[in-house]
Amino acid sequence: MVVDASSMQSGVMKGMVIALYFLPLIVAWLRGHHNKASIFLLNLFLGWTVIGWIVALIWSASAIKKRSPTLSGELPTSGAGKDGAYLELEKLAELRERGHLTAEEFEAEKAKVLNR
Structure with missing residues (x-):
């Protein structure tokens, strides 16, 4: 061949x-x-x-768009300490206000943040 x-x-x-x-x-x-x-x-x-x-x-x-943690259903993780917990509570409250979390889900997540 x-x-x-x-x-x-x-x-x-x-x-x-x-x-x-x-x-x-x-x-x-x-x-x-x-x-x-x-x-x-x-x-x-x-x-x-x-x-x-x-x-x-x-x-x-070009830049790749990163998924927002609030849109994917995951809760954002903040830094340690009182400031981190405060920021997480603010984000949870914002999710509840937008209708992404029910009152029961908000209370459960709030308890998790406060018990750390």
């Missing part, structure tokens, strides 16, 4: 060009960006315009 070196080189070059074209998607995927699908679509349809590719690359390298 004879392998043609020029066809192998052209296959490698094609792979490198495709990887370069989808570099914004690769960066977004590796960083765990929350807008991977949108970056992919922008890169796929407008990447050939160079401006679209640059925008997709900048977007993929």
Whole structure:
């Protein structure tokens, strides 16, 4: 079996060009960006315009939005001491006012904070 070196080189070059074209998607995927699908679509349809590719690359390298602990259902953990407990109680009260916690859940969490 004879392998043609020029066809192998052209296959490698094609792979490198495709990887370069989808570099914004690769960066977004590796960083765990929350807008991977949108970056992919922008890169796929407008990447050939160079401006679209640059925008997709900048977007993929932009700051990643962190989930707010109050939205994910977890209570934020504050520093130790009275100030930490006070801040946690304020956050619990805010969650109760927004309707994210019932009165019973608020009292249970308040007791946990105060018993530390």
